[in-house]
Structures are given as C-alpha cells and as structure tokens.
Amino acid sequence: MVLLMLSKEEVLKIAQLARLELSPEEVVFFQNRLGRVLDYMKELNGVKLEAAATVRHVPEDAEPFREDVVEEAFDREAIMRNAPALDEGGFSLPAILESE
Amino acid sequence: MSSLHSLDIQSLLAGYQKNDFSVQEVAKSCLEAISKKNPQLNALLEVSKDRVLARAAELDQKKSDAQRLKLFGVPIAIKDNILVKDWQCTAGSKILQGYRSPYTATTVARLEAEGAVVLGKANCDEFAMGSSNESSAFGPCRNPWDLERVPGGSSGGSAAAVAGSLCPAALGSDTGGSIRQPASLCGLVGIKPSYGRVSRFGAIAYASSLDQVGPLGKTVWDSARVLEVISGWDRFDATTSKAPVPSYSDALKESTLKGLKFGFCKSWLEGVDPAVQKAFENSMQLLKQAGAEIVEIDLPYTKYSLSVYYLIAPSEASSNLARYDGVHYGFRAPEFKDSETLYNRSRGQGFGKEVKLRIMLGTYALSAGYYDAFYLKATQVRKMIQQDFSNAFKKCDAVLTPTSPSTAFKLGEKSDDPLKMYLSDVFTLPVNLAGLPAVSIPCGLDDLRLPIGLQIIGRPFDELRLLQMARVHESLFGVLKHP
Numbered sequence: 001m002v003l004l005m006l007s008k009e010e011v012l013k014i015a016q017l018a019r020l021e022l023s024p025e026e027v028v029f030f031q032n033r034l035g036r037v038l039d040y041m042k043e044l045n046g047v048k049l050e051a052a053a054t055v056r057h058v059p060e061d062a063e064p065f066r067e068d069v070v071e072e073a074f075d076r077e078a079i080m081r082n083a084p085a086l087d088e089g090g091f092s093l094p095a096i097l098e099s100e
Numbered sequence: 101m102s103s104l105h106s107l108d109i110q111s112l113l114a115g116y117q118k119n120d121f122s123v124q125e126v127a128k129s130c131l132e133a134i135s136k137k138n139p140q141l142n143a144l145l146e147v148s149k150d151r152v153l154a155r156a157a158e159l160d161q162k163k164s165d166a167q168r169l170k171l172f173g174v175p176i177a178i179k180d181n182i183l184v185k186d187w188q189c190t191a192g193s194k195i196l197q198g199y200r201s202p203y204t205a206t207t208v209a210r211l212e213a214e215g216a217v218v219l220g221k222a223n224c225d226e227f228a229m230g231s232s233n234e235s236s237a238f239g240p241c242r243n244p245w246d247l248e249r250v251p252g253g254s255s256g257g258s259a260a261a262v263a264g265s266l267c268p269a270a271l272g273s274d275t276g277g278s279i280r281q282p283a284s285l286c287g288l289v290g291i292k293p294s295y296g297r298v299s300r301f302g303a304i305a306y307a308s309s310l311d312q313v314g315p316l317g318k319t320v321w322d323s324a325r326v327l328e329v330i331s332g333w334d335r336f337d338a339t340t341s342k343a344p345v346p347s348y349s350d351a352l353k354e355s356t357l358k359g360l361k362f363g364f365c366k367s368w369l370e371g372v373d374p375a376v377q378k379a380f381e382n383s384m385q386l387l388k389q390a391g392a393e394i395v396e397i398d399l400p401y402t403k404y405s406l407s408v409y410y411l412i413a414p415s416e417a418s419s420n421l422a423r424y425d426g427v428h429y430g431f432r433a434p435e436f437k438d439s440e441t442l443y444n445r446s447r448g449q450g451f452g453k454e455v456k457l458r459i460m461l462g463t464y465a466l467s468a469g470y471y472d473a474f475y476l477k478a479t480q481v482r483k484m485i486q487q488d489f490s491n492a493f494k495k496c497d498a499v500l501t502p503t504s505p506s507t508a509f510k511l512g513e514k515s516d517d518p519l520k521m522y523l524s525d526v527f528t529l530p531v532n533l534a535g536l537p538a539v540s541i542p543c544g545l546d547d548l549r550l551p552i553g554l555q556i557i558g559r560p561f562d563e564l565r566l567l568q569m570a571r572v573h574e575s576l577f578g579v580l581k582h583p
Binding site: 023043083 | 198199200202203335401404406407408410411418422425426427428429430431432436437438439441442443444445447448449451453456457459460461463464467473474477478480481484487517518519
C-alpha cells in the first residue's frame with residue numbers, strides 16, 4: 001500500500017467524520033501535519049508478524065459482571081449545571097427534525 | 101516555619117506525629133508559596149484557599165488521626181484531568197472551561213480518606229496530549245529548574261508544582277509517558293503503575309487501554325506511599341485488578357539488589373544526548389556495585405512503538421472525545437443554525453490544534469478502507485511489543501532505559517514538528533503499550549544543571565520490587581536539591 005499526501009478534500013472528509021469545523025488555514029495546516037505523521041507510520045507496512053494476534057489488555061482477574069442493583073446515582077442537578085444551555089431541566093439544542 | 105511547603109511527605113508525617121506544626125500551618129505555607137511562585141510557573145490552574153484552609157482546620161480537629169492515616173495533612177496537587185467534586189476540571193481544554201466536577205475520582209477519594217488535602221488543580225497538556233505542557237489552553241507551564249524551559253508533559257503542572265516546592269506530591273496521568281517524562285525533566289520520582297493497578301474512575305479518558313493515574317514526588321518513599329493509597333480494585337472501573345496492594349513504602353526498608361538482573365538494550369541509546377547517556381551508564385555502574393547483574397537484551401519490535409502508539413491512542417481518543425459536543429458540557433459556539441453546525445463549530449473552536457490532529461488521525465485510522473492497514477496492524481504489532489517484554493523478563497527482573505532522550509527543552513523548541521515532540525516519549529511509550537509498571541528516578545544533572553531521569557520497567561504488578569530497586573538507586577545517588 002502506498003500512502004499519498006492527503007488532499008484537501010480528504011482532510012475535509014475526515015474532519016466531517018470527526019465533527020470538526022476547520023478554517024481554510026487549518027485545512028492546509030492539518031494536511032501537512034497528518035501527511036507528515038501518516039508518512040512516518042508507513043514503517044508498519046513492512047513489519048513481519050510472527051502470528052497475527054491482538055491485545056488483551058484487561059487484567060485476567062478483572063470481573064466485568066456484577067449484580068444489577070438499583071442505587072442512588074449522581075446528583076442530577078450537579079450534572080445538568082455544566083450544560084451550556086438548558087430547557088425545562090433538559091439539554092437544549094436546535095430541532096433535529098423540521099416541523100411541518 | 102516558612103519552609104513547610106518544601107518538606108517531603110515523610111518529614112511532614114514525622115512533624116505531625118511530634119506536634120511540630122499544624123496542618124493549617126502547612127497549608128498556609130503552601131498557599132504562600134503558590135501566591136509567590138505560581139504566577140511565573142503557571143503550574144496550578146485553580147487553587148481554592150477557602151477549601152484548603154477549611155480542610156486543614158478539619159484535620160487539625162482530628163489530630164489523633166495523624167497516627168492512623170497514611171497521608172494525614174499532606175497537601176497534594178491533582179492534575180486537571182482528574183475529577184474532584186466542586187473543583188473545576190478542564191483537562192487543559194477550552195472546551196471544558198468552567199466545568200465543575202459533580203463527583204470525585206476514586207484515586208482522589210482514597211487520598212482524602214487517608215487524610216490528604218487537595219491543594220489545587222494542576223496544569224496539563226490539553227486532554228493529556230503532549231510532552232511539554234504547551235498544548236494547554238490556559239498557557240504553558242514552566243520548569244522550576246529553568247523558567248525558559250518546559251517541565252515536560254502532559255503532567256507538566258503536577259511536576260512543576262512538586263519541583264517548585266508548592267507541595268510535596270501530585271497526581272498525574274500517564275498514557276505514553278505523561279508522568280515519567282515530566283518527572284525526569286523536573287528531577288522527580290514518577291510512577292506509571294501497571295495497567296489495572298489504579299482506578300481510572302473520574303479520570304478524563306484519553307486512550308482507555310493505555311491511561312493510568314499515578315504519583316509524582318520528591319523521593320521514592322513519598323511516591324510509594326501515594327501509590328499504595330490510590331491502588332487497588334474499584335467497583336467503578338472494571339479493568340482494575342483484585343490483586344492485593346502491598347504497603348510499598350514499608351517494604352522499602354528491605355530493599356536489596358542482591359541476585360537481581362537488569363536488562364538493557366544497547367540500540368536504544370542511539371541518538372540519546374551524550375549527558376543523558378553518561379548519566380545512564382553511571383547508574384548502571386551504581387546498580388552493579390550494589391550487587392545487581394546487568395545483561396543485554398533485545399526488544400526488536402519496540403522500535404515501532406511510536407507508530408503503534410500514535411495509531412492506537414488517537415483512535416481511542418477520537419471515540420472518547422466524541423462526548424464533547426457543545427450540548428452536555430462546557431463550551432458551546434456562539435453561532436449556529438442547526439445541531440450539525442452546533443457540534444462541528446463547538447468542537448472546531450473548543451479543541452486546540454494537537455487535539456484536533458489526534459482526533460483526525462484516529463478517525464482516519466478507524467475509517468472504512470484504512471482500518472486493517474492502520475488500526476488493526478497497530479494492535480497486532482502492540483502484541484509483539486508485549487511479547488518482546490515477556491521474553492526479556494525471562495532473562496532479567498527489570499529493564500533499564502533513560503526516561504527521556506534529552507533534558508528539558510526550551511518553550512517553542514519542538515512545537516513546529518509533531519514527530520520531534522513525539523520522540524521525547526520514545527522510551528516511555530512501549531511501557532504503556534505493554535501495560536507494564538515503570539518508575540522514573542533522578543540519575544544526574546547535565547552541564548546546564550538540568551535533571552536527567554532513569555527509567556526502570558518492571559514485570560506486570562511487580563511495583564513492590566520495582567520501587568525497592570528505585571530505592572537502592574536513590575540511596576546511592578541521593579535526592580536532588582530542588583530549586
């Protein structure tokens with residue numbers, strides 16, 4: 001696989017997937033930086049693997065299961081206080097579906 | 101007693117036992133040091149005098165607890181990506197400006213249960229992404245050893261607060277070297293625990309398979325004491341281990357190197373500053389004199405650590421940072437016409453450049469058509485790096501490396517090229533990828549009198565022996581006199 005310098009369109013595509021609005025200057029900036037880093041990572045293409053395996057990083061004795069018990073949760077008000085805008089005690093954002 | 105703020109934990113605890121001073125006196129001394137030095141250092145982003153003094157007064161009321169509690173009256177700075185109820189938590193980002201923690205992280209709750217005083221929130225690279233503290237949205241932090249230079253990162257504020265004697269210890273977080281590299285650049289003892297040793301509950305996630313919270317202190321004993329308090333299973337973090345937590349600080353009395361083998365990798369020293377190389381070789385001599393054996397080892401896949409790390413960590417970050425959307429927390433862009441623009445604009449304006457770069461790197465590595473070549477390949481090479489270490493540990497009990505290839509660099513010196521900056525973590529990254537514990541301890545000063553760090557990497561959950569090794573080195577090398 002040959003890595004090419006990313007085009008502006010590709011940078012904008014990635015930014016859109018990542019939900020990031022970029023200024024025209026930033027597009028050029030990230031085009032260079034992403035290109036520089038991805039180019040370095042080309043070294044991985046040639047790595048010979050003895051056996052394809054992926055990583056298990058959770059300790060052997062960690063127990064991901066527990067009883068499902070209803071408990072006191074966080075203070076709702078303390079959590080909502082951090083929202084930039086509230087509407088009747090809920091998070092506020094513009095309408096997602098247009099009304100008729 | 102104007103110098104109480106520069107005492108280490110062990111001396112503070114001894115002083116409380118003998119009734120030499122009160123917690124309020126210590127707290128006031130730290131607050132004075134902060135008002136004097138923090139404007140220059142920018143190590144602490146939030147200090148609440150009222151809360152600190154109230155807590156100190158509360159502890160002075162329970163003087164008898166000084167015997168029982170492991171960190172009675174010890175002021176500790178907390179990296180600003182770890183939650184403390186009612187304190188701000190910005191992770192060094194504009195997108196979380198004004199955020200107040202609704203709960204306390206397990207690590208901090210455990211510190212407080214043992215009598216510690218939360219002193220302030222420490223500056224850091226934005227979302228812990230950086231090696232110089234320059235990516236903080238709230239201005240860079242400076243190295244107390246030389247104010248023109250960086251303290252390292254991302255736990256730069258934590259390191260500068262301790263090295264600048266604003267407090268005796270701090271909590272940091274380490275995803276690729278973010279505790280050890282600043283510890284090295286500031287002449288401190290910094291511990292990156294085994295993955296699963298310390299709870300991540302309440303620590304703002306950067307890369308969840310790599311992140312660990314850990315201590316920075318002036319001595320091995322101090323860092324060991326903080327580590328034993330924060331370690332152990334936590335019902336709120338399913339990746340924590342149930343392995344019992346030994347009393348690391350008490351076990352230091354039995355430190356010995358007799359019969360132990362240290363491995364080192366010759367090829368790792370290529371490209372390292374001559375002063376760092378000299379200090380490293382001197383440390384190997386010290387350890388040999390103390391009865392250890394030094395053996396050469398080979399870690400063939402670790403040379404790919406930088407590429408592997410900068411695919412895996414950004415991939416996890418791109419997912420973890422999706423929650424900052426301008427709706428739930430902190431910053432929201434002032435102008436938008438629909439929810440799509442609200443997200444894109446809030447994130448575009450709220451995140452700094454390094455964070456955006458890493459989110460995009462991760463998004464790219466996980467996107468259709470590139471997943472196999474980038475993300476999957478990186479996880480496979482990560483496995484090989486883990487195997488490198490397990491093979492090495494058949495021949496030795498611990499691995500020695502310099503912590504960082506150079507001493508503290510100047511502000512702005514490495515910010516034009518991301519790879520130059522990334523390379524300052526070349527010795528620390530493999531440790532996170534393999535989930536191992538490691539400690540950075542001071543091992544010298546260069547010609548400019550800037551600290552040099554030695555990294556000792558241990559077997560999984562072998563922190564006890566790792567710290568005993570560090571203690572022997574410290575007893576031979578000594579403790580640095582901080583500026």
